Amino acid sequence: MSAASRGLIPRVRLLSFGPTTTTVISSSHRFRRFSAQSINVENDYEIDSGSPKIIRAKPVVMTPDSKRTGAIAVKCGMTAVWDKWGxxxxxxxxxxxxxxxxxxxxxxxxxxxxxxxGCGQKKAKHLTNPEVGHFRAQGVPLKRKLREFPVTEDAILPVGTPITVRHFVPGQYVDVSGITRGKGFQGGMKRWGFAGMPASHGASLSHRSIGSTGQRDAPGKVFKGKKMPGRMGGKQCTVKNVWVYKIDPARNLMWVRGQVPGAEGNFVFIKDAVYKKPDISLLPFPTYFAPQDEDASELEPLVADLGEIDPFMAGD
Structure with a gap:
């Protein structure tokens, strides 16, 4: 069953700006209250009772060596926009x-x-007992997808801190990872782009064949790793330098320009670009902390500044 059929995409279309129902997740030793609009995060989070290290949910200064956490997103599909150059x-x-x-x-x-x-929502009956125990031990709601992001010590956040779309800034570049579309067993022409055999003379029923692979008598074998027909797609893929065009804080949506692996409804993992590093002075670090009086449903979408040179055509 695909993710779209489970109701992820219809939930995007039915996103409302009103408040959502608050869910209380309880455990044997603590209670925390969560909602889709706001999550109460403790100011001081102690890692261990025997350790003096305390993690605070507050903005700090980002250094060139700092590494922020990433986020998990659902691929909702493709659309088109018209820039100011038409x-x-x-x-x-x-x-x-x-x-x-x-x-x-x-x-x-x-x-x-x-x-x-963690991303999404899931019922306890659809999780295993160890998974339910993990969420209850951490005191967080049951999540559909989990992902671990390596960070530096200055980018650590307390458990329960929300990662919204304001974590990213329009105009920056990100790396997007995901599972590519599975295309099944394919031949050499579709899988690797081979030219195939002659289409007119000298080829009988072998127009799409990959040709010889054994190099005759020397060495007389097929080397390991030879590009041949086989299973295509369905693998982990990372697309680098995807440009963030617009973000919508009210609906937690992000518009990006670039290839995004996977089919509609699949989970993808977003983090700051490695090669085209964003300006650290513009990024919220370690993440964006919304003011208490801020109403996310009333925020307007933020669009990247296109500047004087068309960024969509600059790469061409």
């Missing part, structure tokens, strides 16, 4: 479905510094 540009819409920090991983305990981010 060109039609294809755009992919991504939906950050209630991302929150679901677990901390520290050097003292796990040996790494990372944040586990």
């Amino acid at each position: 060109a039609r540009v294809p755009i992919t819409v991504l939906w950050l479905d209630e991302n929150i920090v679901s677990q901390l991983k520290m050097i003292e305990k796990e040996g790494i510094t990372a944040l586990q981010v």
